Amino acid sequence: xxxxxxxxxxxxxxxxxxxxxxxxxxxxxxxxxxxxxxxxxxxxxxxxxxxxxxxxxxxxxxxxxxxxxxxxxxxxxxxxxxxxxxxxxxxxxxxxxxxxxxxxxxxxxxxxxxxx
Amino acid sequence: xxxxxxxxxxxxxxxxxxxxxxxxxxxxxxxxxxxxxxxxxxxxxxxxxxxxxxxxxxxxxxxxxxxxxxxxxxxxxxxxxxxxxxxxxxxxxxxxxxxxxxxxxxxxxxx
Numbered sequence: 713x714x715x716x717x718x719x720x721x722x723x724x725x726x727x728x729x730x731x732x733x734x735x736x737x738x739x740x741x742x743x744x745x746x747x748x749x750x751x752x753x754x755x756x757x758x759x760x761x762x763x764x765x766x767x768x769x770x771x772x773x774x775x776x777x778x779x780x781x782x783x784x785x786x787x788x789x790x791x792x793x794x795x796x797x798x799x800x801x802x803x804x805x806x807x808x809x810x811x812x813x814x815x816x817x818x819x820x821x822x823x824x825x826x827x828x
Numbered sequence: 829x830x831x832x833x834x835x836x837x838x839x840x841x842x843x844x845x846x847x848x849x850x851x852x853x854x855x856x857x858x859x860x861x862x863x864x865x866x867x868x869x870x871x872x873x874x875x876x877x878x879x880x881x882x883x884x885x886x887x888x889x890x891x892x893x894x895x896x897x898x899x900x901x902x903x904x905x906x907x908x909x910x911x912x913x914x915x916x917x918x919x920x921x922x923x924x925x926x927x928x929x930x931x932x933x934x935x936x937x938x939x
Contacts, residue, residue, distance in 0.1 A: 753932070755832070755933050757930070758928070801871065818871040820870040
């Protein structure tokens with residue numbers, strides 16, 4: 713079964729408001745988490761990542777929060793703009809020695825809709 | 829620098845045919861991974877290549893195969909196509925194996 717999931721398949725927010733997209737993961741051994749954004753007709757684009765030894769990481773207009781106690785990850789987007797409209801995926805990565813993408817598990821995504 | 833390039837972007841095949849998709853990674857990236865994306869299953873890992881060797885494989889039948897060339901370019905092949913193979917096939921390259929840079933995908937429709 714899928715170990716990474718998002719709470720809502722669709723999230724609608726007003727332009728200018730802050731958006732919060734949530735993600736629950738089930739494997740406490742995961743040590744690296746990534747948020748991707750996928751616009752219509754395009755491939756996923758890296759937004760921000762966080763390692764399990766951190767609780768918070770900030771980027772440009774985005775913040776990722778990690779709560780390892782409840783295995784919860786969130787992506788906060790400040791002052792949401794029309795260009796933020798996309799599907800957002802969280803992904804978790806299990807630690808292993810060989811490297812490689814097979815340890816990366818993606819959730820099904822939340823579609824962020826921006827209302828004018 | 830140039831991103832990950834996938835060709836073709838769109839293609840239509842019929843059941844029983846085979847298809848080959850191509851991926852050129854970002855210059856300097858030696859790891860290339862392939863994913864299948866469908867509305868029902870989301871992003872599913874197919875396989876990963878590093879230095880011309882398949883390093884990992886997902887849970888897909890043997891009809892799905894791939895290879896990587898010495899210049900890190902990769903191809904994936906699907907033989908005996910089925911309707912359920914209709915999907916967006918995404919290639920991603922990485923330097924260290926964790927941060928993936930995706931191409932725009934090849935959208936395959938099987939009729």
